[in-house]
Amino acid sequence: MQLIFMGPPGAGKGTQAQLLASLWNIPHISTGDILRASVVAKTALGQKAQSYMDAGDLVPDQLLMDLVQERMNQPDASAGWILDGFPRTVPQAAFFDQLLCDVPGAGPKSGKDCALRAVNLDVPDNVLVTRLLSRGRQDDNEQTIRHRLQVYREQTEPLIEFYRDRQQLVAVDGDRSMAEVTAELQQALSGDQICH
């Protein structure tokens, strides 16, 4: 199973990705979690990323590409994964395409039976703002949330068409209870083969 989870900030990417990865026993790879851990550990990556995250901006593509390349080369990534929060820009998506071809075992085999799926969780802005304000993470104040939504519309939303064109998009209404969203995702993805 090779899944990308997309959607605006607060759509429930992290919530659903964590749940399904544990159900299917595959790694949940969240670029947001990795970046936050790097900030806490004060690594070189964390020091470079912090100001972007605090401002609600995307961290520069090259830092994310290096991070994802390193993670995809780890042995547990060969049996499938859920990638949560990456790609978030068209250059990241193009890079990831190439990476999947280059990393032995990580890429989708050719053929429609065993392919990458890009899940988009759609949720209206007013619901997103309410959810994020009640989560209360460091970057969850109203001004930063509004900026993150704008950045999402400009830089990440075009990926919906990118994956729709490739017939890899799975669109799900995320404005329902967590259990309902999980159930729909399980149903929508149940026909997919496990990639090895």
Ligand code: B4P
């Ligand atoms: P992320 O960590 O990816 O965070 P997010 O988009 O804010 O959250 P997510 O959609 O996962 O929401 P969650 O499930 O937690 O990114 C943080 C920052 O890292 C970015 O702003 C950026 O700076 C940087 N970054 C990460 N990846 C990057 C990349 N590829 N390129 C550049 N920069 C990158 O849910 C939110 C809340 O809603 C939770 O409290 C949850 O309990 C609640 N919730 C979830 N589903 C719900 C439901 N169905 N009903 C009610 N509440 C629900």
